[in-house]
Amino acid sequence: MSRDAASWYESTARARIGDLLDDGAFTEFLPPGERATSPHLALFDLPEAFDDGIVVGRGRLDGRDVFVAAQEGRFMGGAFGEVHGAKLVGLLRAAFEIRPAAVLILFDTGGVRLQEANAGETAIAEIMRAICEARIAGVPVIGVVGGRAGAFGGGGLIAGTCSGLVATEQGRIGVSGPEVIETNHGVEEFDARDRALVWRTTGGKHRALTGGADAFAEDAAAELRSAALGLMDAAAPFDAGTLRAEHDRLAGRLERFGSAQDAPEIWRDLGVTEDVPALDTAEFGAVLDRIGGRHGAR
């Protein structure tokens, strides 16, 4: 199988970096041989990973110098621990100093690791701050959401601070995950096992329709590569004007759709009569174009 067609959803963090970047251009910071592992997991008798579930480094995207972080959604649900978080903070701070053409965050996370929650929560805050600083310095931070674990919890918050997000159909973005909502509000409010409901509420298509993601792409590295390049070029300056525009957009969205009970209501309001989950990428792209769903704020 060509690397361009490889399923992003199925890939590992390392394979995603290999498939996304230009050939042979990737230099990993703190590679597995350094054994920068979690200092906490052993206390809970849990297995460690040599990279603590995140691969960070520097490479080239279409010849442009980029920093990349890729979370491994299959190791502890891609969750943020102390080292995992610190690797991303460090990458973003280095980006502030070195000013690459962009930082790409390949999200695949359920949020903060329960076993090292304090360190993980702190890392989330530090990451958001570091993203803002990088953006102020003119380095766009582009998020890619298309892994098994999506971008939930602190990962969902971080995604919200990026210059631009590209999502696939499988990619999900949210703060409280489906199981958390069900636990706190009851199965009548949200049935986490109803996967169709989960996806039409948090999935890439719904996020793209409602401006929660800025671009939508097929589940293939080549498609995500060109979408990410597009967002790099489209990134708005991180200034008061951009923030005000984004606040206005979000306030308007809340006013228009705040009382909706389920995603299809919102789609109909947007003038989308098609069966959204059934559409393929090209058909869905046509819908996005028709409703002017590709927006540039943030």
Place this chain on the structure above:
Amino acid sequence: MSAADILTARREAGAKIASGKMVAAGDATRLLEAVLRPGDRVCIEGDNQKQADCLARALAGCDPDRVNGLHMVQSGVVLPEHLDIFEIGIAERLDYSYSGPQGARIARMMGQGALKVGAVHTYLELFARYFVDLTPQVALVVAVSADRDGNLYTGPNTEDTPTVVEATAFKQGLVIAQVNEVVDRVPRVDIPGDWVDFIVEADRPFHVEPLFTRDPGAVTETQILMAMMALKGIYAEYGVRRLNHGIGFGTAAIELILPTYGERLGLKGKVATHWALNPHPSLIPAIEAGWVEQVHCFGSEVGMEGYLAARPDIFFIGPDGSLRSNRAFCQTAGLYACDMFIGSTLQIDLAGNSSTVTTSRVAGFGGAPNMGSDPHGRRHPSEPWLKGAAEAGGATDPLLRRGRKLVVQLVETFGDKMVPTFVEELDAVRLARETGLDLAPVMIYGDDVTHIVTEEGIANLLLCRDAEEREQAIRGVAGYTEIGRGRDRGMVAKLRERGVIRRPEDLEIDPLDATRSLLAARSMRDLVRMSGGLYDPPARFRNW
């Protein structure tokens, strides 16, 4: 009272609650209390797929002072109510075939003596006994719709209904059907109305379990490796065209590599063309690639209805445009008209006996023992059947030799949580000893098994000439289990030289080539796409 008089009395008692044949769901318990008599032999319909769940709830709601001592004869013990009735004294004896989710509870209740089990049957065996010595006096069946005359439409999940109704209605038994809706005219008559006494319009549509859906996204490289070995080392070598597959991920992997690896081996049209099989969604890529000529089904599969209706060239479709399945006929087809069964199991012993029964779970077998046995009544020849017999050899004149059906066990050497598949003694044997059963609940007997495929290789038991060779052939593919590590290395090497054991490299298969890129569909989404959007998987299998 004669059987005819009893039937008349049952009908009269029921008529007081019914309007014509129609009974409201809320009156179902009253109906059952009126028509049932202590000690009745009752069949409640339900198997590994559809369930007469409304009637099961109604039965469990009966007053045990009025309804008790029942002898339940049923394909599947699946719903909690199926066992509740034993705990509250409504039922006493049980003869059944399959039990999935209730397997652990059955084991517990058997241990406590709360349940007298006659036998764990195969489907076909139990159906046979419906016509000999376990004929139901009352049958509680399930259909999609009925008209006022009682004509039933079962939809694609016809399954056991014709068998149960035939056995009951023609032997002075009473037939009660639950339906999702009462209509003026049923789309097709699956059961004629004059065989049906009462219709209960259920409070909600009956449950159907999507038991045969395997998400391609969960197929592992190990399963793909085993699928490659099976395809090249068995399907191709014996020219297996007519077959049945089990429901595991291993056989799903085989279905999914037919259009890729199978195509590369040049096997299209030469193997896997005619099937006795439920409509597995994982067969869609092979069907679309033109591999499959015909499939007859035991039941249906949730979400496959639209796709099936669009492929009458492959499936058995009624004049109404929907699938007609039939478990009894399809089991017979699997037994007599298929040259191979390939499926999985939980435990295999050193003689090749296998079972899915463990000391903590009495799951029953469903169809595997029929599919996975060599039918001695078979007479028509076929290439695999004759080749199997030739390999088994013996001094007999070839003209007098029985053919051999290929019965293949496809197992990983370790199951979940590193539980070894290969054991010295089956849990089923221990269970029989401890609970005083006459027979251990063996799923497939060792002398019916012809091949065992594991990730380590293929053991061809047809080529084994004595019990010792057989044991070493099994040990020789048992991997790193204790059984596998206990092999006689010298003897295993000799068996390999003779082709009794074949490793991936003997089949020119590199385990590193066993990647998911070989799967014709790698996700549920792919299956939907390949079906032209006609397959509509249940929500739990979706990620869109």
Place this chain on the structure above:
Amino acid sequence: MERLSYGHDTDAPLGGDRADAIHGVVASGNLEVLMERVLPAGRCEVEIATPLSGYEEVWAAVVSDFVERVQPGGVRVSINDGGAQPDTVMLRLLQAARLMEGGR
């Protein structure tokens, strides 16, 4: 966590010239294998961290079969196990060795 280590002499060094390679993911039923070319050419050492205890004999057998089959001289192998079955362990070892030899 159970920590196991094994050392074997090998007849030959592992082919290729890649200094290190990592393969696999620490997930349920899976594992990661890190290979580093840091030992003398006739030596292979394997360190394992596994959450399942009681499988020393199985690990010893898998490692010894791997060494016999591949002759990974000069390589230190480090494994973080997520409860993988032996055949998966062997597969990941073979895949990692192929990466070291220069394959993709």
